[in-house]
Amino acid sequence: MKTSECDIVIVGVGGQGVILISDVLGRAAVKAGMPVRGAETHGMAQRGGSVINHIRLGCRFSPMVPTGGADVLLALEPAEALRFGHYLSRDGVAMINTDPVLPISVTMGKSVYPGLEDIVDPLSEVCKEVKTLDATSLARKAGTSQAMNVVMLGALSKYIPIKEELLLDALCDVVPKKHLDANKRAFQIGKAEVE
Amino acid sequence: MKEYLLGNVAIAKGLLEAGAGVVAGYPGTPSSEIIESLASLKGDLPIHVEWSVNEKVALEVAIGASWTGARAVATMKHVGLNVAADPFMTLAYLGVGGGIVVIIADDPFCHSSQNEQDTRRYAQFAAVPCLDPVDPGVAKEMVTYGFELSEKLNVPVMLRPTTRVSHARSDVETGHTAEIRRGSGFVKNPARRVSLPVHVRPLHVELLEKQKKIEEALALTPWNSLRLSGVHGVIASGISSLYAEEALIEMDLDLSFLKVGTFPAPSDMIRLIVEHASKVMIVEELEPVLEEQVERVARKYNPDLEILGKGSGHIPRFGELDQLYVRNAIASMEGQPARSGPILGEALKILPSRPPGLCPGCSHRATYYAMRKAFGRDAVFPSDIGCYTMAVPMGTVDTCLCMGASITLASGIRFGGEEKGICCSLGDSTFLHGGMTGLLNAAYNKARITVTILDNSTTAMTGHQPHPGTGFTATGKWSEPVSLEAIARALGAESVETVNPYDIDSAVDAFKRARDYPGLSVVIAKQACVITARRNGQKPQAFRVNDKCEGCRICVEFGCPAIEFEGEKARINNLCAGCGVCAWICPSSAIEVMK
Numbered sequence: 001m002k003t004s005e006c007d008i009v010i011v012g013v014g015g016q017g018v019i020l021i022s023d024v025l026g027r028a029a030v031k032a033g034m035p036v037r038g039a040e041t042h043g044m045a046q047r048g049g050s051v052i053n054h055i056r057l058g059c060r061f062s063p064m065v066p067t068g069g070a071d072v073l074l075a076l077e078p079a080e081a082l083r084f085g086h087y088l089s090r091d092g093v094a095m096i097n098t099d100p101v102l103p104i105s106v107t108m109g110k111s112v113y114p115g116l117e118d119i120v121d122p123l124s125e126v127c128k129e130v131k132t133l134d135a136t137s138l139a140r141k142a143g144t145s146q147a148m149n150v151v152m153l154g155a156l157s158k159y160i161p162i163k164e165e166l167l168l169d170a171l172c173d174v175v176p177k178k179h180l181d182a183n184k185r186a187f188q189i190g191k192a193e194v195e
Numbered sequence: 196m197k198e199y200l201l202g203n204v205a206i207a208k209g210l211l212e213a214g215a216g217v218v219a220g221y222p223g224t225p226s227s228e229i230i231e232s233l234a235s236l237k238g239d240l241p242i243h244v245e246w247s248v249n250e251k252v253a254l255e256v257a258i259g260a261s262w263t264g265a266r267a268v269a270t271m272k273h274v275g276l277n278v279a280a281d282p283f284m285t286l287a288y289l290g291v292g293g294g295i296v297v298i299i300a301d302d303p304f305c306h307s308s309q310n311e312q313d314t315r316r317y318a319q320f321a322a323v324p325c326l327d328p329v330d331p332g333v334a335k336e337m338v339t340y341g342f343e344l345s346e347k348l349n350v351p352v353m354l355r356p357t358t359r360v361s362h363a364r365s366d367v368e369t370g371h372t373a374e375i376r377r378g379s380g381f382v383k384n385p386a387r388r389v390s391l392p393v394h395v396r397p398l399h400v401e402l403l404e405k406q407k408k409i410e411e412a413l414a415l416t417p418w419n420s421l422r423l424s425g426v427h428g429v430i431a432s433g434i435s436s437l438y439a440e441e442a443l444i445e446m447d448l449d450l451s452f453l454k455v456g457t458f459p460a461p462s463d464m465i466r467l468i469v470e471h472a473s474k475v476m477i478v479e480e481l482e483p484v485l486e487e488q489v490e491r492v493a494r495k496y497n498p499d500l501e502i503l504g505k506g507s508g509h510i511p512r513f514g515e516l517d518q519l520y521v522r523n524a525i526a527s528m529e530g531q532p533a534r535s536g537p538i539l540g541e542a543l544k545i546l547p548s549r550p551p552g553l554c555p556g557c558s559h560r561a562t563y564y565a566m567r568k569a570f571g572r573d574a575v576f577p578s579d580i581g582c583y584t585m586a587v588p589m590g591t592v593d594t595c596l597c598m599g600a601s602i603t604l605a606s607g608i609r610f611g612g613e614e615k616g617i618c619c620s621l622g623d624s625t626f627l628h629g630g631m632t633g634l635l636n637a638a639y640n641k642a643r644i645t646v647t648i649l650d651n652s653t654t655a656m657t658g659h660q661p662h663p664g665t666g667f668t669a670t671g672k673w674s675e676p677v678s679l680e681a682i683a684r685a686l687g688a689e690s691v692e693t694v695n696p697y698d699i700d701s702a703v704d705a706f707k708r709a710r711d712y713p714g715l716s717v718v719i720a721k722q723a724c725v726i727t728a729r730r731n732g733q734k735p736q737a738f739r740v741n742d743k744c745e746g747c748r749i750c751v752e753f754g755c756p757a758i759e760f761e762g763e764k765a766r767i768n769n770l771c772a773g774c775g776v777c778a779w780i781c782p783s784s785a786i787e788v789m790k
Contacts, residue, residue, distance in 0.1 A: 029366070038364040039364070040201070040364065042307070047552060048554065062517065063359055066518040082542065087536065088536070106547050107756060108754060122539055127537070
């Protein structure tokens with residue numbers, strides 16, 4: 001028996017705004033009267049390490065998405081998409097921001113950052129669909145590259161059982177007023193990108 | 196009202212709904228957000244909320260408050276209880292005034308910790324009740340119950356969330372703030388407040404006699420539940436019970452199921468499932484606390500029962516569990532196939548690792564650079580708990596044991612016979628937490644070492660909590676900050692110098708003087724944390740690489756994420772915090788302030 005309506009894994013690098021996305025999703029789910037569970041990365045890893053947030057819409061059980069169970073893997077950074085690819089379900093969708101954040105091992109020249117196809121190809125083999133978008137550039141179009149996470153949220157909105165109005169409502173709750181317009185634009189740009 | 200709450204915020208709401216009067220703690224992942232959120236949620240309510248200097252202090256403040264009749268709480272991470280173990284163990288004998296709930300957040304898998312000790316063992320050791328929540332909502336409910344039980348049985352109660360409860364989020368039903376339970380004054384009662392041998396001997400007997408009442412009370416709580424069905428069963432506790440419950444539904448298995456949310460676990464329920472079943476699997480993280488209790492009951496009521504769990508190798512005694520692991524463990528008991536996620540195998544080999552690291556512009560990097568320049572790579576560099584453990588690749592973090600141990604380990608390394616230079620380091624908050632006694636000891640017993648206090652004026656690693664060196668309290672009120680230099684001198688250090696680590700020349704010179712000092716020397720490297728500086732509106736100056744760059748890679752080796760290598764030249768990327776240290780390091784004067 002199914003124990004969750006929609007399982008989402010959001011990954012990225014500490015500081016990219018992963019928590020904001022799951023916060024918006026969770027709040028929107030509560031507004032929709034839907035049970036929701038989530039798990040966040042806090043502490044040490046937030047200092048530039050890999051971070052993963054889980055969110056399970058319509059679920060009353062484990063706060064973490066089971067391995068192989070994610071309906072959507074939302075990756076704010078390409079290498080992190082591959083790192084957490086094992087969360088994808090066979091019917092799942094991976095959505096990847098193509099703008100990399102180079103880890104220190106790469107900037108110091110001790111390792112090489114993989115090409116996008118080396119990330120996308122293996123993921124394509126284990127899930128239904130891989131979508132890539134340059135969310136950072138799209139966010140710049142919306143007014144600020146900081147809103148990259150909200151571009152990704154907009155793209156995600158097409159794949160989840162929560163109404164757009166509720167997501168935007170929740171976005172208003174968590175984004176400071178002065179940045180709200182840019183973030184709303186970022187949401188719409190992200191959404192349009194996958195339509 | 197339903198709200199989407201982080202586990203620790205739900206606990207803070209629970210403290211308001213229970214009318215907690217005094218709440219003290221020391222920051223530590225995964226516990227820190229309890230006090231942080233309470234400090235902002237409480238508004239003008241007459242609750243005393245404090246970041247204490249360490250966990251022992253926090254618990255003792257809570258105990259004193261309880262003895263006036265206030266409902267009192269101490270919060271900390273699991274290893275913090277080692278620091279607070281002294282008051283904790285005897286508190287169980289002496290008992291409470293107002294209820295005491297000690298909130299200890301465990302960290303299975305050491306997400307952000309130096310070990311993964313299981314605090315349920317401490318509760319057993321001290322003979323106090325332990326509440327083991329499955330999720331944020333239950334954690335919140337357990338706060339009010341904890342106070343009531345504490346007051347009813349005159350015993351402190353432990354609430355033990357784990358990382359996956361404290362840092363989980365869920366829809367939580369929140370209620371109203373209760374009347375705050377402040378105390379009415381200390382009542383003298385030496386037989387229960389003075390731990391003389393003559394007083395504590397009968398109190399120990401009393402505590403032991405209380406155990407049956409504790410178990411009876413806990414058995415009545417809604418967090419223990421039993422369903423008798425198939426002759427195979429699952430007994431699971433805390434968050435593991437949620438994984439097990441989900442697995443049973445998902446696999447549509449008709450097994451008997453005992454869900455445990457309190458320790459000691461309900462023996463009567465255990466007896467019922469043990470008598471009913473031929474085989475059970477015990478699912479819990481870390482220590483076999485539940486498993487041992489089931490074994491004891493089974494020995495008496497069903498010696499033939501097959502018990503699977505840690506003893507049988509089905510459930511590990513380390514790390515954290517998850518839904519798939521528990522599902523597969525139960526599947527193996529039922530002879531069903533295991534399930535796995537997609538195997539990416541070879542494809543993963545191209546991934547560069549991404550460990551957490553010091554922030555771009557972090558002054559610790561500059562301090563360690565200067566330290567290494569002065570002491571040389573062969574010197575011994577004991578270090579401590581804080582952001583600076585992420586500087587291991589710099590070669591200046593040779594040890595990390597527990598809060599404050601850098602100074603004492605350095606002393607021991609010297610007394611043990613090490614002749615090379617010894618320069619230890621610890622942060623400002625860590626120094627005030629557990630380093631001061633070590634410095635006093637080192638000075639008095641004449642340890643020839645250098646102690647470096649990495650003073651970034653905050654408790655950075657856990658999320659920038661204030662401490663007595665910062666000038667403000669948990670609730671944002673001003674309090675005169677202490678001088679680390681004055682403390683070091685008062686503790687007996689004769690050579691104490693404060694330097695700005697961004698001024699690398701001066702920092703290297705200061706470390707050289709400290710290295711050559713014939714006794715104990717202290718260097719205080721003072722520079723604000725880059726994160727707090729940015730939050731306080733400090734605008735960084737912009738740097739760039741000019742055409743003098745010869746591609747020598749010296750700046751890249753410094754290890755700042757803001758310096759990249761492109762082609763044959765260095766480049767400053769948009770992560771730059773403008774500390775200017777790389778400009779100093781560059782031998783070709785190729786890094787300059789952008790005009």
